[in-house]
Amino acid sequence: MIQDIGTHCYHNEYIPVPPKEQDFILCYKEKNVLVKKTKDSFLLPRFCDIPNWETEPYIYLFSIDEHHFYMLPKMQPSLLSDFIFEDLVIFRSQQPKELCFALITGFHLFSWYESRKFCGKCGEKLLHDTKERMMYCPHCHNTEYPKISPAVIVGIRNKNKLLLSKYAGRNTTRYALIAGFTEIGETLEDTVRREIMEEVGLKVKNIQYYKSQPWGLSGSVLSGFFCDLDGDDTITLDREELSTAQWFEREDIPYDDYDVSLTREMMIQFKKGLY
Known part of the structure; x- marks a missing residue:
């Protein structure tokens, strides 16, 4: 990665x-x-x-x-x-x-x-601290530290199948896994359940942590999970978030050598029968 x-x-x-x-x-x-x-x-x-x-x-x-x-x-x-x-x-x-x-x-x-040029509390110009990575306001003494947004990446297993999707509104040919940001008051496991229900209308069980990854494009740290389908496998697609989502047999999962992302590594791990 x-x-x-x-x-x-x-x-x-x-x-x-x-x-x-x-x-x-x-x-x-x-x-x-x-x-x-x-x-x-x-x-x-x-x-x-x-x-x-x-x-x-x-x-x-x-x-x-x-x-x-x-x-x-x-x-x-x-x-x-x-x-x-x-x-x-x-x-x-x-x-x-x-x-x-x-x-x-x-x-x-x-x-x-x-995005941290001015104080979000009083509007004054922020200054860079000399001892730590922090912006501070000399007027109201508000402090701003680097923002890191927690998010999840989820491999949903259905026996020998894995759910793959594509984002809506993007010119990409690559498939991805279900993903989303953690909301206030949620555990990471709650985020997994909510995002899956919102984006594809499925219930899951046996949520298993895989590994994490910093992802600077979205200012986030990604936590990868595998889980199992719980019940009906009929997909109800949120078309504002996804353009498509479908079940792929293990051997049919699209494979390439692009391995810098947590999403891609998890897809490869499932394809190889390791998860």
């Missing part, structure tokens, strides 16, 4: 050390990221790629191994003429994996910073 970066070590502690010339810059524009694509992979800009980099104001994000990653709020992308904005989805298929993980994790933080 996207967080599986082999022997590389991800450090998310907030340590706002000054950048060095070989440290990385993550620059986003909406859902695009500034990169230089090569034949089989991509490169991220480094501080040594821009003039007078020592004077650029920076926001420290995280580290992977000995390399630090930063955002430069006032940097002009035109300074990096060899780099272009590419759709963030390149993280799904490109190499190296540790930089793909950096792209999506940095996007999570970028989205949070973009």
Whole structure:
């Protein structure tokens, strides 16, 4: 999955050390990221790629191994003429994996910073704390920490079948599992039952936790579950959420090598008879 970066070590502690010339810059524009694509992979800009980099104001994000990653709020992308904005989805298929993980994790933080410019309590401009990753209001003393939304991914088993679906309103050919965000006052298991009932009108039992995954595209942490159908297998589709949903025999589950997502891994695990 996207967080599986082999022997590389991800450090998310907030340590706002000054950048060095070989440290990385993550620059986003909406859902695009500034990169230089090569034949089989991509490169991220480094501080040594821009003039007078020592004077650029920076926001420290995280580290992977000995390399630090930063955002430069006032940097002009035109300074990096060899780099272009590419759709963030390149993280799904490109190499190296540790930089793909950096792209999506940095996007999570970028989205949070973009939505935390002003205090939600009094409207004053927020300031960045110097000791921890937190925005604070100097007027009313309100504090804002990074937002992480819990969500579930669910593999619904019906003996030798698995329920696969496609989201409504998206140009995608890939099937997915039932998913949804946890509401206030819910357990994750309650979310599983509610989302399944709302989206496909089914009852389930034997809810079993599989594993979790950070997913920066939606600012969430996903918890994967398998469960068994309880009763009638007739699907009642919520067409505002899904364009289709159907039962697939284990051997007929669509398979490809795309394995960065928790959804895809769970589908493969069921197809192989492991769940």
